[in-house]
Amino acid sequence: MKLAVVGTGYVGLVTGSCLAELGHNVTCVDIDATKIGELNNGVVSIFEPGLTDLVERGRRAGRLRFTTDLGEAMPGSSAVFIAVGTPSDSSGRADLSQVTEAADGIAELMDPGTLVVVKSTVPVGTTRHVADQIHQTRPGVDFEIGANPEFLRQGVAVTDFMHPDRLVIGTATEAAEELLRHIYQPLIGAGVTTLFVGIETAELIKYASNSFLAIKLSFVNEVADLCEAAGANIDEVANGMGLDTRITHRFLSAGPGFGGSCLPKDTQALLHTSQVLGAPSRVVAAAVDANRDRKRHMANKIAAAAGGSVQGKTIAVLGLAFKANTDDLRESPAIAIVRSLIGLGATIRAYDPEAVDNARAVLPTIEYAADAYEAIDGADLLVIVTEWPEFATLDLSRVYTSMASPVIVDLRNLYNPSDMAELGFAYHSIGRPPVGLPDDSP
Ligand code: UDX
Numbered sequence: 001m002k003l004a005v006v007g008t009g010y011v012g013l014v015t016g017s018c019l020a021e022l023g024h025n026v027t028c029v030d031i032d033a034t035k036i037g038e039l040n041n042g043v044v045s046i047f048e049p050g051l052t053d054l055v056e057r058g059r060r061a062g063r064l065r066f067t068t069d070l071g072e073a074m075p076g077s078s079a080v081f082i083a084v085g086t087p088s089d090s091s092g093r094a095d096l097s098q099v100t101e102a103a104d105g106i107a108e109l110m111d112p113g114t115l116v117v118v119k120s121t122v123p124v125g126t127t128r129h130v131a132d133q134i135h136q137t138r139p140g141v142d143f144e145i146g147a148n149p150e151f152l153r154q155g156v157a158v159t160d161f162m163h164p165d166r167l168v169i170g171t172a173t174e175a176a177e178e179l180l181r182h183i184y185q186p187l188i189g190a191g192v193t194t195l196f197v198g199i200e201t202a203e204l205i206k207y208a209s210n211s212f213l214a215i216k217l218s219f220v221n222e223v224a225d226l227c228e229a230a231g232a233n234i235d236e237v238a239n240g241m242g243l244d245t246r247i248t249h250r251f252l253s254a255g256p257g258f259g260g261s262c263l264p265k266d267t268q269a270l271l272h273t274s275q276v277l278g279a280p281s282r283v284v285a286a287a288v289d290a291n292r293d294r295k296r297h298m299a300n301k302i303a304a305a306a307g308g309s310v311q312g313k314t315i316a317v318l319g320l321a322f323k324a325n326t327d328d329l330r331e332s333p334a335i336a337i338v339r340s341l342i343g344l345g346a347t348i349r350a351y352d353p354e355a356v357d358n359a360r361a362v363l364p365t366i367e368y369a370a371d372a373y374e375a376i377d378g379a380d381l382l383v384i385v386t387e388w389p390e391f392a393t394l395d396l397s398r399v400y401t402s403m404a405s406p407v408i409v410d411l412r413n414l415y416n417p418s419d420m421a422e423l424g425f426a427y428h429s430i431g432r433p434p435v436g437l438p439d440d441s442p
Protein backbone atom coordinates (compact mmCIF):
# COMPACT_ATOMS: atom_id res chain seq x y z
CA MET A 1 0.00 0.00 0.00
CA LYS A 2 1.18 3.55 -0.62
CA LEU A 3 1.31 5.48 2.64
CA ALA A 4 2.44 8.91 3.81
CA VAL A 5 3.76 9.82 7.25
CA VAL A 6 3.83 13.47 8.31
CA GLY A 7 6.59 14.24 10.83
CA THR A 8 9.99 12.53 10.94
CA GLY A 9 10.58 12.99 14.65
CA TYR A 10 11.00 10.03 16.86
CA VAL A 11 7.55 8.53 16.38
CA GLY A 12 7.18 9.43 12.70
CA LEU A 13 10.53 8.06 11.65
CA VAL A 14 10.10 4.79 13.54
CA THR A 15 6.55 4.44 12.20
CA GLY A 16 7.52 5.25 8.61
CA SER A 17 10.51 2.94 8.48
CA CYS A 18 8.68 0.09 10.22
CA LEU A 19 5.69 0.42 7.86
CA ALA A 20 8.17 0.20 4.95
CA GLU A 21 9.68 -2.89 6.59
CA LEU A 22 6.17 -4.39 6.68
CA GLY A 23 6.15 -4.06 2.89
CA HIS A 24 4.38 -0.74 2.28
CA ASN A 25 5.59 2.09 0.06
CA VAL A 26 6.09 4.94 2.48
CA THR A 27 6.87 8.60 1.95
CA CYS A 28 7.87 10.51 5.07
CA VAL A 29 7.39 14.27 5.08
CA ASP A 30 8.93 16.91 7.30
CA ILE A 31 9.26 20.69 7.05
CA ASP A 32 12.86 20.45 8.33
CA ALA A 33 14.90 20.43 5.11
CA THR A 34 18.16 19.63 6.91
CA LYS A 35 16.68 16.54 8.50
CA ILE A 36 15.16 15.38 5.20
CA GLY A 37 18.51 15.99 3.45
CA GLU A 38 20.26 13.84 6.05
CA LEU A 39 17.67 11.07 5.84
CA ASN A 40 18.01 11.03 2.06
CA ASN A 41 21.70 10.36 2.65
CA GLY A 42 20.93 7.59 5.14
CA VAL A 43 21.85 9.72 8.16
CA VAL A 44 19.59 9.26 11.20
CA SER A 45 20.34 11.96 13.72
CA ILE A 46 18.54 10.37 16.68
CA PHE A 47 20.11 7.51 18.60
CA GLU A 48 17.76 4.54 18.40
CA PRO A 49 19.05 0.98 18.13
CA GLY A 50 18.16 -0.64 14.79
CA LEU A 51 16.67 2.48 13.21
CA THR A 52 19.55 3.41 10.90
CA ASP A 53 19.59 -0.13 9.45
CA LEU A 54 15.85 -0.04 8.91
CA VAL A 55 15.99 3.34 7.13
CA GLU A 56 18.82 2.09 4.94
CA ARG A 57 16.99 -1.12 4.09
CA GLY A 58 13.78 0.74 3.23
CA ARG A 59 15.62 3.22 1.02
CA ARG A 60 17.59 0.52 -0.82
CA ALA A 61 14.39 -1.44 -1.46
CA GLY A 62 12.82 1.74 -2.84
CA ARG A 63 10.01 1.50 -0.30
CA LEU A 64 11.02 4.46 1.89
CA ARG A 65 11.35 8.03 0.70
CA PHE A 66 11.83 11.37 2.42
CA THR A 67 10.63 14.75 1.24
CA THR A 68 9.75 18.23 2.46
CA ASP A 69 6.92 18.37 -0.06
CA LEU A 70 3.56 17.04 1.11
CA GLY A 71 2.40 17.43 -2.50
CA GLU A 72 4.85 14.69 -3.46
CA ALA A 73 3.67 12.31 -0.73
CA MET A 74 -0.12 12.61 -0.83
CA PRO A 75 -1.18 11.71 -4.41
CA GLY A 76 -1.98 8.00 -4.54
CA SER A 77 -1.53 7.46 -0.80
CA SER A 78 -4.31 5.31 0.68
CA ALA A 79 -3.53 6.54 4.17
CA VAL A 80 -1.59 9.33 5.83
CA PHE A 81 -0.30 9.13 9.40
CA ILE A 82 -0.03 12.36 11.40
CA ALA A 83 3.03 11.85 13.63
CA VAL A 84 4.02 15.39 14.57
CA GLY A 85 4.91 16.69 18.03
CA THR A 86 2.31 17.58 20.67
CA PRO A 87 4.44 19.35 23.29
CA SER A 88 2.98 20.74 26.53
CA ASP A 89 2.21 24.45 26.59
CA SER A 90 2.83 26.49 29.75
CA SER A 91 -0.45 25.31 31.33
CA GLY A 92 0.28 21.62 30.73
CA ARG A 93 -2.19 21.44 27.86
CA ALA A 94 -1.04 19.60 24.70
CA ASP A 95 -0.10 22.17 22.05
CA LEU A 96 -1.86 20.92 18.93
CA SER A 97 -0.65 23.54 16.46
CA GLN A 98 1.53 21.06 14.55
CA VAL A 99 -1.40 18.63 14.25
CA THR A 100 -3.64 21.42 12.95
CA GLU A 101 -1.03 22.52 10.44
CA ALA A 102 -0.50 18.95 9.21
CA ALA A 103 -4.26 18.43 8.89
CA ASP A 104 -4.61 21.62 6.82
CA GLY A 105 -1.92 20.49 4.39
CA ILE A 106 -3.38 16.99 4.14
CA ALA A 107 -6.90 18.32 3.55
CA GLU A 108 -5.73 20.34 0.58
CA LEU A 109 -3.70 17.59 -1.07
CA MET A 110 -5.39 14.27 -0.25
CA ASP A 111 -7.13 12.07 -2.81
CA PRO A 112 -10.82 11.39 -2.12
CA GLY A 113 -11.24 8.36 0.17
CA THR A 114 -7.89 8.80 1.93
CA LEU A 115 -7.64 7.51 5.49
CA VAL A 116 -6.19 10.14 7.86
CA VAL A 117 -4.69 8.46 10.93
CA VAL A 118 -3.72 10.40 14.07
CA LYS A 119 -0.63 8.66 15.46
CA SER A 120 0.55 11.57 17.63
CA THR A 121 -0.54 11.43 21.27
CA VAL A 122 -3.52 13.77 21.40
CA PRO A 123 -6.16 14.60 24.02
CA VAL A 124 -9.46 12.82 23.70
CA GLY A 125 -11.61 14.56 21.08
CA THR A 126 -8.71 15.74 18.90
CA THR A 127 -9.11 13.17 16.13
CA ARG A 128 -12.75 14.27 15.64
CA HIS A 129 -11.58 17.90 15.53
CA VAL A 130 -9.07 16.98 12.84
CA ALA A 131 -11.95 15.39 10.87
CA ASP A 132 -14.05 18.58 11.27
CA GLN A 133 -11.12 20.68 10.13
CA ILE A 134 -10.62 18.56 7.01
CA HIS A 135 -14.37 18.72 6.26
CA GLN A 136 -14.24 22.50 6.42
CA THR A 137 -11.28 22.73 4.06
CA ARG A 138 -12.60 20.15 1.56
CA PRO A 139 -16.38 20.17 1.94
CA GLY A 140 -18.02 17.35 0.06
CA VAL A 141 -14.86 15.26 -0.32
CA ASP A 142 -15.03 11.80 1.30
CA PHE A 143 -12.25 10.67 3.59
CA GLU A 144 -11.80 8.31 6.54
CA ILE A 145 -10.37 9.01 9.97
CA GLY A 146 -8.64 6.87 12.60
CA ALA A 147 -6.82 7.13 15.93
CA ASN A 148 -3.88 4.74 16.23
CA PRO A 149 -1.73 5.65 19.25
CA GLU A 150 1.83 4.38 19.59
CA PHE A 151 3.36 2.75 22.65
CA LEU A 152 7.01 2.99 21.59
CA ARG A 153 9.65 3.11 24.28
CA GLN A 154 12.80 4.96 23.31
CA GLY A 155 15.75 2.60 23.05
CA VAL A 156 13.56 -0.33 21.98
CA ALA A 157 11.15 1.49 19.68
CA VAL A 158 11.74 -0.66 16.59
CA THR A 159 11.14 -3.86 18.58
CA ASP A 160 8.08 -2.29 20.21
CA PHE A 161 6.65 -1.45 16.78
CA MET A 162 7.29 -4.90 15.33
CA HIS A 163 6.27 -6.85 18.46
CA PRO A 164 3.75 -4.69 20.32
CA ASP A 165 1.86 -5.84 23.41
CA ARG A 166 -1.23 -4.68 21.55
CA LEU A 167 -2.34 -2.63 18.57
CA VAL A 168 -5.02 -0.02 19.25
CA ILE A 169 -7.13 0.94 16.27
CA GLY A 170 -9.82 3.56 16.82
CA THR A 171 -12.26 4.16 13.99
CA ALA A 172 -15.85 5.22 13.35
CA THR A 173 -16.52 3.38 10.10
CA GLU A 174 -15.97 -0.12 8.74
CA ALA A 175 -14.03 1.28 5.79
CA ALA A 176 -11.48 2.93 8.07
CA GLU A 177 -11.19 -0.22 10.18
CA GLU A 178 -10.62 -2.31 7.05
CA LEU A 179 -7.86 0.00 5.79
CA LEU A 180 -6.03 -0.09 9.13
CA ARG A 181 -6.51 -3.86 9.34
CA HIS A 182 -4.88 -4.10 5.92
CA ILE A 183 -1.97 -1.81 6.85
CA TYR A 184 -1.19 -3.83 9.98
CA GLN A 185 -2.00 -7.25 8.48
CA PRO A 186 1.61 -8.53 8.85
CA LEU A 187 1.40 -7.89 12.62
CA ILE A 188 -2.23 -8.96 13.04
CA GLY A 189 -1.53 -12.11 11.02
CA ALA A 190 1.43 -12.85 13.30
CA GLY A 191 -0.96 -12.94 16.25
CA VAL A 192 -0.59 -9.43 17.75
CA THR A 193 -3.57 -8.66 19.99
CA THR A 194 -5.52 -5.95 18.17
CA LEU A 195 -8.23 -3.81 19.70
CA PHE A 196 -10.78 -2.32 17.33
CA VAL A 197 -12.41 0.42 19.34
CA GLY A 198 -14.02 3.82 19.01
CA ILE A 199 -11.93 6.89 18.32
CA GLU A 200 -12.25 8.45 21.80
CA THR A 201 -11.50 5.11 23.43
CA ALA A 202 -8.29 4.72 21.41
CA GLU A 203 -7.17 8.23 22.37
CA LEU A 204 -7.85 7.57 26.02
CA ILE A 205 -6.15 4.16 26.09
CA LYS A 206 -2.89 5.95 25.34
CA TYR A 207 -3.21 8.62 28.04
CA ALA A 208 -4.55 6.20 30.62
CA SER A 209 -1.70 3.75 29.96
CA ASN A 210 1.05 6.32 30.28
CA SER A 211 -0.58 7.89 33.34
CA PHE A 212 -0.89 4.50 34.98
CA LEU A 213 2.81 3.82 34.35
CA ALA A 214 3.62 7.19 35.93
CA ILE A 215 1.50 6.33 38.96
CA LYS A 216 3.26 2.98 39.28
CA LEU A 217 6.66 4.69 39.26
CA SER A 218 5.78 7.46 41.69
CA PHE A 219 4.29 4.84 43.97
CA VAL A 220 7.33 2.55 43.91
CA ASN A 221 9.61 5.55 44.47
CA GLU A 222 7.61 6.47 47.58
CA VAL A 223 7.77 2.87 48.78
CA ALA A 224 11.56 3.11 48.34
CA ASP A 225 11.60 6.14 50.65
CA LEU A 226 9.53 4.15 53.12
CA CYS A 227 12.03 1.27 52.87
CA GLU A 228 14.87 3.66 53.69
CA ALA A 229 12.99 4.97 56.71
CA ALA A 230 12.04 1.48 57.90
CA GLY A 231 15.34 -0.30 57.16
CA ALA A 232 13.71 -2.49 54.47
CA ASN A 233 15.01 -3.32 50.98
CA ILE A 234 13.08 -1.97 47.93
CA ASP A 235 14.50 -4.59 45.53
CA GLU A 236 13.05 -7.34 47.69
CA VAL A 237 9.81 -5.45 48.33
CA ALA A 238 9.35 -4.80 44.58
CA ASN A 239 10.13 -8.44 43.83
CA GLY A 240 7.58 -9.55 46.39
CA MET A 241 4.99 -7.19 44.86
CA GLY A 242 5.84 -8.11 41.27
CA LEU A 243 5.27 -11.82 41.85
CA ASP A 244 1.60 -10.97 42.20
CA THR A 245 0.40 -11.51 38.63
CA ARG A 246 -1.97 -8.56 39.02
CA ILE A 247 1.02 -6.25 39.61
CA THR A 248 3.96 -7.78 37.61
CA HIS A 249 7.63 -6.86 37.99
CA ARG A 250 7.72 -4.41 35.09
CA PHE A 251 7.97 -0.69 35.86
CA LEU A 252 8.78 -1.38 39.49
CA SER A 253 12.42 -0.22 39.52
CA ALA A 254 12.72 2.65 41.97
CA GLY A 255 14.96 5.47 40.79
CA PRO A 256 15.47 9.22 40.50
CA GLY A 257 11.98 9.83 39.08
CA PHE A 258 10.45 9.37 35.66
CA GLY A 259 11.46 11.57 32.72
CA GLY A 260 11.41 11.48 28.95
CA SER A 261 9.23 13.00 26.31
CA CYS A 262 6.06 11.06 27.12
CA LEU A 263 5.21 10.30 30.73
CA PRO A 264 5.71 13.87 32.07
CA LYS A 265 3.88 15.44 29.10
CA ASP A 266 1.06 12.91 28.89
CA THR A 267 0.28 13.04 32.62
CA GLN A 268 0.05 16.84 32.38
CA ALA A 269 -2.23 16.61 29.36
CA LEU A 270 -4.47 14.03 31.06
CA LEU A 271 -4.74 16.31 34.09
CA HIS A 272 -5.74 19.18 31.84
CA THR A 273 -8.31 17.16 29.89
CA SER A 274 -9.79 15.65 33.05
CA GLN A 275 -10.24 19.17 34.48
CA VAL A 276 -11.87 20.43 31.31
CA LEU A 277 -14.24 17.46 31.18
CA GLY A 278 -15.09 17.78 34.89
CA ALA A 279 -13.67 14.39 35.87
CA PRO A 280 -10.54 15.39 37.82
CA SER A 281 -7.81 12.78 38.28
CA ARG A 282 -6.46 13.25 41.80
CA VAL A 283 -4.35 10.11 41.62
CA VAL A 284 -2.45 11.29 38.53
CA ALA A 285 -2.02 14.74 40.13
CA ALA A 286 -0.39 13.12 43.16
CA ALA A 287 1.95 11.06 40.95
CA VAL A 288 3.01 14.21 39.07
CA ASP A 289 3.61 16.15 42.31
CA ALA A 290 5.63 13.32 43.82
CA ASN A 291 7.78 13.08 40.70
CA ARG A 292 8.43 16.83 40.63
CA ASP A 293 9.62 16.78 44.25
CA ARG A 294 11.72 13.68 43.76
CA LYS A 295 14.59 15.43 41.96
CA ARG A 296 15.06 17.89 44.84
CA HIS A 297 14.87 14.92 47.20
CA MET A 298 17.66 13.20 45.21
CA ALA A 299 19.88 16.30 45.43
CA ASN A 300 19.35 16.39 49.20
CA LYS A 301 20.16 12.69 49.42
CA ILE A 302 23.43 13.33 47.55
CA ALA A 303 24.27 16.24 49.87
CA ALA A 304 23.60 14.03 52.91
CA ALA A 305 25.92 11.34 51.48
CA ALA A 306 28.61 14.02 51.10
CA GLY A 307 28.43 14.65 54.84
CA GLY A 308 25.71 17.31 54.75
CA SER A 309 27.09 19.64 52.08
CA VAL A 310 28.44 19.45 48.55
CA GLN A 311 29.85 22.99 48.72
CA GLY A 312 33.27 23.03 47.00
CA LYS A 313 33.12 19.30 46.23
CA THR A 314 33.73 17.73 42.82
CA ILE A 315 30.96 15.32 41.89
CA ALA A 316 31.27 12.81 39.06
CA VAL A 317 27.87 12.30 37.43
CA LEU A 318 27.47 9.15 35.32
CA GLY A 319 24.48 9.38 33.02
CA LEU A 320 22.56 12.40 31.75
CA ALA A 321 19.96 10.82 29.45
CA PHE A 322 16.55 10.21 31.02
CA LYS A 323 17.16 6.48 30.76
CA ALA A 324 19.67 4.11 29.16
CA ASN A 325 19.92 3.51 25.39
CA THR A 326 18.86 6.98 24.36
CA ASP A 327 20.55 10.34 23.83
CA ASP A 328 17.36 12.10 24.89
CA LEU A 329 17.55 14.60 27.73
CA ARG A 330 13.94 15.71 27.74
CA GLU A 331 12.69 15.91 31.34
CA SER A 332 15.74 13.91 32.39
CA PRO A 333 16.01 13.78 36.20
CA ALA A 334 19.79 14.23 35.72
CA ILE A 335 19.30 17.82 34.55
CA ALA A 336 17.31 18.90 37.59
CA ILE A 337 19.66 17.04 39.93
CA VAL A 338 22.80 18.57 38.36
CA ARG A 339 21.26 22.05 38.51
CA SER A 340 20.39 21.59 42.19
CA LEU A 341 23.92 20.37 42.97
CA ILE A 342 25.42 23.37 41.17
CA GLY A 343 23.11 25.58 43.24
CA LEU A 344 24.43 23.89 46.37
CA GLY A 345 28.01 24.81 45.38
CA ALA A 346 29.28 21.59 43.76
CA THR A 347 31.50 21.28 40.69
CA ILE A 348 30.11 18.70 38.26
CA ARG A 349 32.11 16.48 35.94
CA ALA A 350 29.69 14.41 33.84
CA TYR A 351 29.83 11.58 31.36
CA ASP A 352 27.14 9.92 29.26
CA PRO A 353 27.81 7.45 26.41
CA GLU A 354 25.37 9.17 24.00
CA ALA A 355 23.83 12.32 25.48
CA VAL A 356 26.84 14.64 25.92
CA ASP A 357 26.34 16.55 22.67
CA ASN A 358 22.73 17.28 23.58
CA ALA A 359 23.70 18.05 27.17
CA ARG A 360 26.18 20.82 26.26
CA ALA A 361 23.28 23.01 25.15
CA VAL A 362 21.26 22.42 28.33
CA LEU A 363 24.06 22.32 30.90
CA PRO A 364 26.73 24.54 29.36
CA THR A 365 28.73 25.28 32.53
CA ILE A 366 29.62 21.78 33.72
CA GLU A 367 32.72 19.80 32.75
CA TYR A 368 32.32 16.85 30.39
CA ALA A 369 34.59 13.82 30.57
CA ALA A 370 35.55 11.56 27.67
CA ASP A 371 34.66 8.42 29.63
CA ALA A 372 33.45 7.25 33.03
CA TYR A 373 36.95 6.95 34.51
CA GLU A 374 37.93 10.46 33.48
CA ALA A 375 34.78 11.75 35.20
CA ILE A 376 35.54 9.79 38.37
CA ASP A 377 39.26 10.68 38.58
CA GLY A 378 39.87 12.73 41.75
CA ALA A 379 36.13 13.15 42.47
CA ASP A 380 34.85 13.52 46.02
CA LEU A 381 31.63 11.73 45.19
CA LEU A 382 30.29 9.58 42.37
CA VAL A 383 26.59 9.74 41.45
CA ILE A 384 25.07 7.23 39.03
CA VAL A 385 21.91 8.72 37.48
CA THR A 386 21.28 6.68 34.31
CA GLU A 387 21.35 2.88 34.17
CA TRP A 388 23.64 2.51 31.12
CA PRO A 389 24.97 -1.09 31.12
CA GLU A 390 28.59 0.14 31.14
CA PHE A 391 27.98 1.84 34.50
CA ALA A 392 26.98 -1.51 36.01
CA THR A 393 30.32 -3.10 35.09
CA LEU A 394 32.83 -0.47 36.19
CA ASP A 395 36.28 -1.61 37.31
CA LEU A 396 35.54 -0.86 40.95
CA SER A 397 39.14 -1.24 42.17
CA ARG A 398 40.14 1.42 39.66
CA VAL A 399 37.22 3.60 40.77
CA TYR A 400 38.21 3.17 44.42
CA THR A 401 41.83 4.18 43.92
CA SER A 402 41.10 7.11 41.60
CA MET A 403 38.51 8.88 43.75
CA ALA A 404 39.52 11.48 46.33
CA SER A 405 37.05 9.82 48.67
CA PRO A 406 35.23 6.56 47.86
CA VAL A 407 31.61 7.66 48.21
CA ILE A 408 29.01 6.47 45.70
CA VAL A 409 25.36 7.46 45.40
CA ASP A 410 23.71 4.99 43.02
CA LEU A 411 20.24 6.23 42.01
CA ARG A 412 19.59 3.10 39.88
CA ASN A 413 20.64 0.33 42.29
CA LEU A 414 23.20 -1.08 39.85
CA TYR A 415 25.41 -2.64 42.53
CA ASN A 416 25.08 -5.02 45.43
CA PRO A 417 25.49 -3.11 48.73
CA SER A 418 27.43 -5.84 50.54
CA ASP A 419 29.94 -6.12 47.63
CA MET A 420 30.43 -2.36 47.74
CA ALA A 421 30.98 -2.36 51.52
CA GLU A 422 33.56 -5.12 51.11
CA LEU A 423 35.43 -3.04 48.55
CA GLY A 424 35.55 -0.16 51.03
CA PHE A 425 33.03 2.22 49.49
CA ALA A 426 30.51 4.28 51.37
CA TYR A 427 27.59 3.23 49.17
CA HIS A 428 24.16 4.87 49.11
CA SER A 429 21.39 3.55 46.88
CA ILE A 430 17.62 3.81 46.53
CA GLY A 431 15.39 2.16 49.12
CA ARG A 432 18.18 0.07 50.64
CA PRO A 433 20.21 0.71 53.79
CA PRO A 434 23.46 2.61 53.08
CA VAL A 435 26.66 0.64 53.73
CA GLY A 436 30.30 1.43 54.50
CA LEU A 437 29.58 4.59 56.47
CA PRO A 438 32.36 5.74 58.84
CA ASP A 439 30.40 4.70 61.95
CA ASP A 440 29.49 1.24 60.55
CA SER A 441 30.79 -1.52 62.77
CA PRO A 442 32.75 -4.04 60.63
C1 UDX B 1 7.10 5.77 27.57
C2 UDX B 1 6.09 4.63 27.48
O1 UDX B 1 6.65 3.46 28.10
C3 UDX B 1 5.73 4.35 26.04
O2 UDX B 1 4.75 3.34 25.98
C4 UDX B 1 5.19 5.65 25.43
O3 UDX B 1 4.79 5.49 24.11
C5 UDX B 1 6.22 6.76 25.55
O4 UDX B 1 6.55 6.90 26.94
P1 UDX B 1 9.71 6.16 27.20
O5 UDX B 1 9.45 7.60 27.53
O6 UDX B 1 10.59 5.84 26.04
O7 UDX B 1 8.32 5.39 26.94
O8 UDX B 1 10.38 5.53 28.48
P2 UDX B 1 10.08 4.36 29.52
O9 UDX B 1 10.98 3.22 29.26
O10 UDX B 1 8.65 4.08 29.64
O11 UDX B 1 10.60 5.09 30.87
C6 UDX B 1 10.02 6.31 31.32
C7 UDX B 1 10.72 6.81 32.56
O12 UDX B 1 10.47 5.95 33.66
C8 UDX B 1 12.24 6.89 32.43
O13 UDX B 1 12.68 8.07 33.08
C9 UDX B 1 12.74 5.66 33.17
O14 UDX B 1 14.02 5.80 33.71
C10 UDX B 1 11.69 5.55 34.27
N1 UDX B 1 11.53 4.18 34.78
C11 UDX B 1 10.99 3.22 33.99
C12 UDX B 1 11.87 3.89 36.10
O15 UDX B 1 12.34 4.77 36.84
N2 UDX B 1 11.68 2.63 36.57
C13 UDX B 1 11.14 1.64 35.81
O16 UDX B 1 10.95 0.53 36.34
C14 UDX B 1 10.79 1.94 34.49
